[in-house]
Amino acid sequence: MEKEQIFNIIDACNMHRQKVLGVCMRYFGFSIDDAEDCVQEAYFALYNDLLQGKKIQNPTAWLYKVAINQGKKLVCAQQQKKRIHLHFYGRNGTGHWQHSLQSGFVRLDGHR
Numbered sequence: 001m002e003k004e005q006i007f008n009i010i011d012a013c014n015m016h017r018q019k020v021l022g023v024c025m026r027y028f029g030f031s032i033d034d035a036e037d038c039v040q041e042a043y044f045a046l047y048n049d050l051l052q053g054k055k056i057q058n059p060t061a062w063l064y065k066v067a068i069n070q071g072k073k074l075v076c077a078q079q080q081k082k083r084i085h086l087h088f089y090g091r092n093g094t095g096h097w098q099h100s101l102q103s104g105f106v107r108l109d110g111h112r
Contacts, residue, residue: 006050009059010043016060020067028071038074042067 017039024035042063049056056062 001050001053003051006047009050009056010047013043013046013059013063016063020064023064024067024071027068028075030071030074034074035071038067038070041070 020042021032021035021039024030024038025032028035030038045066046056046059046063050059
């Protein structure tokens with residue numbers, strides 16, 4: 001597919017950009033910035049897939065689906081980040097990780 005055709009498809013999808021953004025914000029409770037990241041990633045994926053010659057029957061529906069999938073990935077990443085934070089810092093942020101790190105080090109002479 002030629003780039004002009006791709007841009008025409010993307011321009012047609014732009015009519016739905018605000019709706020896709022709203023879906024991401026409502027569905028996931030995202031801020032405008034996080035929702036915009038999902039939508040931007042969806043447009044990037046749409047462009048790449050069309051450039052590679054993939055046949056997309058309904059680009060608007062495809063865009064919604066990819067934006068929602070990006071949202072799911074972002075939620076997983078945020079949850080993982082939260083789990084890591086809780087693991088290292090504890091629920092009250094007291095820095096329990098310091099003891100874990102100190103007890104994990106072994107000096108070269110065999111002493112802790």
